[in-house]
Amino acid sequence: xxxxxxxxISEKLREQITNGQFQPGEQLPSEHxxxxxxxxxxxxxxxxxxxxxxxxxxxxxxxxxxxxKEQRKVTYSLSSPLVFFEADMARQGVTNALxxxxxxxxxxxxxxxxxxxxxxxxxxxxxxxxxxxLDDLPVGIDVTYIxxxxxxxxxxxxxxxMTFPILEKNGVTIKRIEAVLExxxxxxxxxxxxxxxxxxxxIVYCYTAYAHSNHPIxxxxxxxxxxxxxxxxxxxx
Numbered sequence: 001x002x003x004x005x006x007x008x009i010s011e012k013l014r015e016q017i018t019n020g021q022f023q024p025g026e027q028l029p030s031e032h033x034x035x036x037x038x039x040x041x042x043x044x045x046x047x048x049x050x051x052x053x054x055x056x057x058x059x060x061x062x063x064x065x066x067x068x069k070e071q072r073k074v075t076y077s078l079s080s081p082l083v084f085f086e087a088d089m090a091r092q093g094v095t096n097a098l099x100x101x102x103x104x105x106x107x108x109x110x111x112x113x114x115x116x117x118x119x120x121x122x123x124x125x126x127x128x129x130x131x132x133x134l135d136d137l138p139v140g141i142d143v144t145y146i147x148x149x150x151x152x153x154x155x156x157x158x159x160x161x162m163t164f165p166i167l168e169k170n171g172v173t174i175k176r177i178e179a180v181l182e183x184x185x186x187x188x189x190x191x192x193x194x195x196x197x198x199x200x201x202x203i204v205y206c207y208t209a210y211a212h213s214n215h216p217i218x219x220x221x222x223x224x225x226x227x228x229x230x231x232x233x234x235x236x237x
Contacts (some may be wrong), residue, residue: 006047009038010055011046012198016228017057017068024070028058054195056137056228074134075232082174084165085132094134100159101129101141101193105148112145113206126151128158130194132224138194140224143237147217163218164209172217176210181231183224194225201226 003011016022034045049066052058060066076092077083089096089134108118108125116125119123125145132140144163150172151158155167164174196202202223209218 005038005040006044007052007197008042009040009048010051011036014050014055014057017052018071024068026068027064028066028068030065054193071227072135073228075228075230078179078231078233082164082177084168085162086165090133090135095136097133098142098160099131099133100132103128103151103155103159105151108145111138112219116145116147116216122148124148126155126158128163130135130162131224134228137226137228138225140222141190141193142220142222144218144220150217163220167217174209174213175212175214177207178210179205179207181205186223190223194223196225203229203231204232 007014013022013028022028028034028049031042031045031049034040034048035042038045049058049060050163052066057069057109058066058069059069065234071096074089074092076085076088086096102126102165105124106127108116108123111121112118112125118125125148128142128144128146128151130142132142132143142163146158146163152166154166154170157169182204184202184204185196186196186198188198190196190202191200194202203226205224206224207218207220207222208216209220211217
């Protein structure tokens with residue numbers, strides 16, 4: 001299927017921005033110039049610009065034009081002892097927020113049953129999906145499976161804050177995290193929430209958290225935009 005013209009244009013402009021042809025603070029060509037460059041209507045140009053605005057790449061200033069935004073990438077440190085996400089973002093001067101997308105009790109899929117070492121008699125877990133925003137821009141979706149007694153006990157707080165700080169605040173200490181970093185591509189749902197093209201590469205931080213009993217209590221997969229968020233690891237010998 002042929003890509004709509006406005007998406008094709010916004011992708012070309014996006015590529016020019018990300019490869020440095022347009023620098024932060026620089027003005028994009030005017031509507032009339034873009035109409036001439038791409039031989040399209042004003043409506044198509046405006047849709048293309050709106051795509052770039054939604055992706056956080058440009059800002060439109062009424063009466064002045066469209067300007068490239070600074071493309072700041074932040075780093076989350078996967079360190080020991082554990083540094084909570086919010087604290088790491090605050091240290092870098094980045095505001096963070098989350099939007100609860102889903103919080104429901106579900107029957108654990110087979111992969112989650114294995115990761116959380118669930119018995120066949122008790123397969124219920126709480127599934128939570130959270131949209132992560134940094135400086136008001138969507139950068140990631142965290143999909144978390146939590147043991148039922150924890151999900152029900154802290155349901156209200158879990159829907160407003162990140163998982164690990166809530167558990168720690170309530171005396172559930174995270175003793176160990178096993179994690180894997182891999183790559184995937186944006187599904188339709190993820191592309192809508194993260195304002196990226198369908199199929200765009202995403203970083204996936206897969207993790208299993210263990211409590212003092214050395215029993216897994218949380219399994220999660222955090223899908224993030226590689227142009228907005230990266231991870232750092234310190235290795236000691």
